[in-house]
Amino acid sequence: MAGPDFDAELKQLQATMRTIEQVLDLDAMRREIADLGEQVAAPDLWDDQANAQRITSRLSVLNAEIDRFTDLNSRVEDLAVLVELGQEENDADSLAEAETELGRVKKAVEALEVRTLLSGEYDAREAIITIRSGAGGVDAADFAEMLMRMYLRWAEQHKYATEVFDTSYAEEAGLKSATFAVHSPYAYGTLSVEAGTHRLVRISPFDN
CATH class of the missing domain: 1.20.58.410 (Release factor)
Known part of the structure; x- marks a missing residue:
């Protein structure tokens, strides 16, 4: 090689x-x-x-x-x-x-x-993230929990400290809401592009 x-x-x-x-x-x-x-x-x-x-x-x-x-x-x-x-x-x-x-x-x-x-006014700061499931029932709550796990795992892989402030679990499964911090310089600038509404789209392997 x-x-x-x-x-x-x-x-x-x-x-x-x-x-x-x-x-x-x-x-x-x-x-x-x-x-x-x-x-x-x-x-x-x-x-x-x-x-x-x-x-x-x-x-x-x-x-x-x-x-x-x-x-x-x-x-x-x-x-x-x-x-x-x-x-x-x-x-x-x-x-x-x-x-x-x-x-x-x-x-x-x-x-x-x-x-x-990342040269914005707040880009060099740490980040506080809030995730809300919104409408959508169990699927939305499951997806909210998936998102939280994804961000926490991403932070762990980059050796960024995290701190969970609040979690509100749905009755059946998943999260209603969660708030946590990523303690790292430039966490805000890096994660600010994630702001907004996230959607879970399930694609069947049988779709063309």
Whole structure:
């Protein structure tokens, strides 16, 4: 079985990272960090606690974004070095390690690319989700429970913490309603596309 085309994969990763860097505008972030740092150093910062919390929270978010990009960019560079050494030495172990790391780095870059696209006012926040079965009887209640399990399993697979606030079960089966939180940065931006009415359509295997 042929291995990956490392040169093509690395070029694509490097191009994606350059695009992410342009979208994030790291220079503007650093200027904002410097400005916020001066405000944090002010002796009267905590005279207005609400404003102080806003400033320190924003500073924390910006630092985390830069660290996330810098760390991932370093991983891409380290991967390129590992591939180069493996190819020069024709070292099967190094190339196998590079193939494994390539898969991990690709997933991380794809995740960062998605986060970069989430630039709405509330996109970086955690999410609170409410599911209601509405009209439709037992089928609707069953479907509501299926949706809740689906979202909770999705969060678990991504290692996002969840917290169920309320569940109201239907008399026969399923859920009337449920409210739960997904505790993760960008959970709101990621899940906001799920807002609206969901329908369950049963398709017979005998339909053409």
